[in-house]
Amino acid sequence: MSRTIALAGKGGTGKTTTAALLIRHLIKTGRTPILAVDADPNANLNELLGVDVDVTLGEIKNELRTAVPDSMARGDFIEMRLNEAVIETDDFDLIVMGQPEGPGCYCAAHAFLSQALEKLMKNYAYVVVDNEAGMEHLSRLNMRNIDHLLVVSDASSRGVMTAGRIAELIKPLQLEVGTVWLLVNRAPQEIPQTLDDYVQKICDEKDMKFLGYLKESQEVFEAEIARRPLLELVDNTEIVKEASQLFEKILKGA
Template sequence: MKAEKTIGDMREFMQQSRYTTPPETDKQVLFESKLFEILLEEDGYDLLVMGKPEGSGCYCFVNNLLRAVMDKTVANYDLVIIDTPAGLEHFSRKTIPDLDDLIVVTDESRRGLTTGERIRDLAKEIELKYKDLYVVVNKVTPGRRMAVLENAKSLGLKVIGTIPYDECLAKFDLVGDPLMGLPDDSPAVLEMRQVIRELGL
């Protein structure tokens, strides 16, 4: 699935509109109409893609725009999933609103788990409000699963899923096939179902 328009595109439009729209234009109405243009509606879910603004410069405007989009849309849904890039930027810039569950997806390495620890500590430092922080560990080899769980426990992290390396998933990823097409008996699918149950979804 590819989004034709993103929040980054919306940013460009909103900046240009300051010079091209009459002063009496209701900026809120303009904002909402553009928001509906970039919202990708699918069967059972809607999708908004952050994208990135054209040109160089600070991301302050697009981050502020992201906050405004979140404030406007979150109340319309029973469940909102925010998938951010790896790293701590979205937390430190406070572009993420208050959460129910904060889920860190990482690999089986000690370094990856330490990133989960850093995210937890940063969330506390910036007073991000959330109920629970969970870790999902990806590409876990069977012989290392217990070591992964022990490492996570030593860092005070709660692991709710260890997604095993799945050859079928790797093939899907290689050719760009959507993961929604994975078979029901895929090891990764079976473990993700357990994660969903753990989250009470």
């Protein structure tokens, strides 16, 4: 039975970096097979995982208007193109939503992705979903059953407050979430007491579990500048050790 871990948070908090580190940890601890889902129209999870993207679900969605051959049933065409959209590696598979062309919102593409996920998720032990900022897209994706929602914040009071507001959206969007976690990312080496107190206050008020602080990492910064996949980080790197300890709290349901 698949376990779904979705990441949420405002832009710039490092959700995609966190998703890549989580996927790395799942691979290293033998928790496979893994499906990574990049549900952000501005997709870049593939870069942190070191794979190229040939086709996205947004592109396939646009093909449905004009590219279905007269000799092929629409359902058969969709299934064929979906199989081509799954990027397969030895350690994980990746599917990318991408950005649909033309005017209008992303709602149709999100619905298209939700149909694809329903079929694909059953084949994987873990599904890691990297989302755009906010929460409404999870509802549009029809991802109403999420085992763990990991809300990522930066190390600021404003960021933590925004994370709390994101957690509040679960009920009005009718999402079924097992556990909501708060991760404060890119934290300084010394955590100010005022920040720590505020984190605990928001977690108590918004019914979130505090996962912990993930410190600012020079290794991650250098890897991203050099466009090296985060999967290549050395095991004894400080960020890898810290992240692994935090992720185990999620995976073991602490």
